[in-house]
Amino acid sequence: MKTSGGSDAMKRRAGESAAEAVTDGDVVGLGTGSTAAHAIRRLGDRIDSGLDVRGVATSFASRELATDCGIPLLDLDEAVGPDAPGIDVAIDGADQVAVGGEESEGTGSEGTGSEGTGSEGTGSDEPAAGVGPLIKGGGAAHAREKLVDAAADRFLVVADPSKEVPVLDRSVPVEVLPAGRSAVAEAVRAAGGEPTLRRAERKDGPVVTDNGNLVLDCAFGEIGDPAALARTLSATPGVVEHGIFVGLADEVHVGTESGVRVAKR
Structure with a gap:
């Protein structure tokens, strides 16, 4: 059951902000959903400009989009294991994010505000005091998403403000x-x-x-x-897998009307 909420512009700011955190040579976990799709498209643009990265898709949909965007792909078994490169960073959306939770050691707001390729202010618009647990699985891809997100050195969550809650309460x-x-x-x-x-x-x-x-x-x-x-x-x-993600997220990039807020665990 997919969630609706913030505008596409907010989702785009969040996705593009996380994509800017990817560096040359990274192996990137590619999430599923409308906000993660913006990160995938931005990575495709950066590859066109010379960035050298490879992706690990979390679903048929993210694999298809990554291929369309020209992102070279690895299977999870090729990325993780003996003599494998590992996954440097994973970027994925969420259906709900608990902000200021007990597992957070929040560093406060460090908004990078991305629109296109640039950076625009802090994009405050409140919460994001820290990164708590998540609920994922609106796109029914949470089993593979959890595999990739848990294997990554860093897991960046991308969201709009409608996904932030003090206490998780969705299905x-x-x-x-x-x-x-x-x-x-x-x-x-x-x-x-x-x-x-x-x-x-x-x-x-x-x-x-x-x-x-x-x-x-x-x-x-x-x-x-x-x-x-x-x-x-x-x-x-x-149970194959459930959509509660505890202790996995390292950052949350929240797109707002005025920019992006970034909170860290």
Whole structure:
């Protein structure tokens, strides 16, 4: 279930700001979604200007866009492992970002304000005191996204202000084995959640992930302890991956009306 919110201009500022943090020779994790897409396009522009980078896609959609933008790609197995280059930085969006959370040691606002290739002021427009846990998976790509984001030396989140919240409270996407759907749904209810099978919008039947699995969108209300819920979901048989990202994000780039705010963990 994809989220809507900030303007495309805000998303573009956030994505382009993160893309400017990529340096020559980097291997870059390429996220999925409308805000991450702006980062991918900006990287393509920088490659046209001589930047030497390679990407690791997190979904069919990000692979397709990266190819269109001329970004050379590696499979995850080629990027991570013995004698592999590793992933220097991953750039990805979020459906919600908890700001000023306990896992943050926020450095405050360091806005770089990007529009096109330039830098424009601090783009304050409030929160972003630090980087807390995230909810991802609106595009049903969170299993591969988590693999890439966790493997990266730095994980940069790109978002617009509508994604910032004091406490995570949106439904948590949970990718499940088709045969385990009912068992996982029962376990989610036992944990205080309400699971709903995600239905496809342009075909009959459920959403099927790039991995061939199903997605349960699980409503828990306000999530007071994301780490504890993450552990519960991870320990549930039949769960492939869930959309709670705890302790992974290093920076969040938030596009605003006037520029970009950058908060660091």
